[in-house]
Amino acid sequence: MLKPTAVIIDDELSNIELLNHFLQKYCPQISVVGYACTKTDAVTLIQNVTPDIIFLDVLLDTGTGFEILEELPEISSRVIFITAFDNFALKAFEYSAVDYIVKPVDIERLIDAVEKAVKHIENNQFTTITQVKSTEKKLKQQKPLRLTLVAIPSIDKIDFIDPNEIIYLESNRKYTVFHLKNGDQLVAAKNIGWYEDTIDPQTFFRIHKSYIINLQYIISINKSGGNYCELIGGKSLPIAKRRRKELQNFLKI
Numbered sequence: 001m002l003k004p005t006a007v008i009i010d011d012e013l014s015n016i017e018l019l020n021h022f023l024q025k026y027c028p029q030i031s032v033v034g035y036a037c038t039k040t041d042a043v044t045l046i047q048n049v050t051p052d053i054i055f056l057d058v059l060l061d062t063g064t065g066f067e068i069l070e071e072l073p074e075i076s077s078r079v080i081f082i083t084a085f086d087n088f089a090l091k092a093f094e095y096s097a098v099d100y101i102v103k104p105v106d107i108e109r110l111i112d113a114v115e116k117a118v119k120h121i122e123n124n125q126f127t128t129i130t131q132v133k134s135t136e137k138k139l140k141q142q143k144p145l146r147l148t149l150v151a152i153p154s155i156d157k158i159d160f161i162d163p164n165e166i167i168y169l170e171s172n173r174k175y176t177v178f179h180l181k182n183g184d185q186l187v188a189a190k191n192i193g194w195y196e197d198t199i200d201p202q203t204f205f206r207i208h209k210s211y212i213i214n215l216q217y218i219i220s221i222n223k224s225g226g227n228y229c230e231l232i233g234g235k236s237l238p239i240a241k242r243r244r245k246e247l248q249n250f251l252k253i
Contacts, residue, residue, distance in 0.1 A: 003030055004030045005031050006023070006054070007035060007036070007049060007054055008032060009035070009042045009065065010055075010057040011057065012189070015103075019055060023114070027110065029114070029118060030053060033051060034051070038060075042068045043068055043071045046072060046077070052078065053077060053078050053121070054080070056069070059083075059198075075128065075129060077126055078117040078125075078126055079098060080099040080117055081101075082100070082101055082102075084103045098135050099113045099116060149162060150166065150178075152186050152187075154187060154189055163204075166178055166179070167181055167217050167231055167233065168237065169192055169195055169211065170210060171192040174190075175187050175188060175190070175191070176188045179235075181232075192210070192212060195212065196212060206243065207237060207238075207240065207247060208239060208240045209240065213229065213231060213237065215251070217231045227241075227244055
């Protein structure tokens with residue numbers, strides 16, 4: 001009997017390699033036949049391979065896993081979502097009866113999810129578009145996980161930083177530069193949009209397509225010089241026109 005096939009969709013190659021390692025070691029009853037890091041590649045891969053199981057990251061740099069599924073004419077796979085949401089938001093997955101695993105991956109949870117997926121496949125029970133849309137709707141009603149520490153992944157390690165140590169974040173194409181109180185700079189292998197969705201919105205505010213600031217460290221807002229905000233350390237950053245009113249309303253000024 002042929003093994004059920006699987007593909008892994010995640011925007012971080014290191015996450016794909018780690019999950020693939022766990023699957024080979026702990027879930028030998030399935031066979032990983034491909035992976036993709038972007039939405040376009042993922043749609044093409046799924047259509048070409050028609051896997052039995054799709055391990056699908058919920059949040060991608062270029063969109064969401066839900067958008068990938070919505071581009072498929074039909075779903076003939078069992079989807080196992082990969083998520084960093086907290087326990088409260090996980091009720092959205094449980095409510096919709098879809099399989100999920102949480103980052104960082106718990107081995108027992110992974111084994112259980114794979115075993116359930118294999119049983120569903122044997123009974124020709126695939127994830128339905130109704131389940132997908134229901135899960136997406138429920139998740140939009142929840143708040144994503146707000147980490148006590150901010151994870152800053154680079155090529156060879158992951159730094160965990162207290163949000164209070166961050167003065168501002170700066171976009172550098174696909175990367176994000178963290179400017180810290182002690183003068184250090186850390187470069188994360190994720191774009192600034194990803195951090196906008198995951199850091200505390202009560203503390204951090206995106207003033208420009210290139211900048212997110214820690215509101216604790218604003219010294220002044222300069223209206224006469226083209227709308228700049230001055231931060232501790234003498235750093236001045238531009239405020240985009242469409243963000244000015246939002247910032248003023250947020251600060252109640």
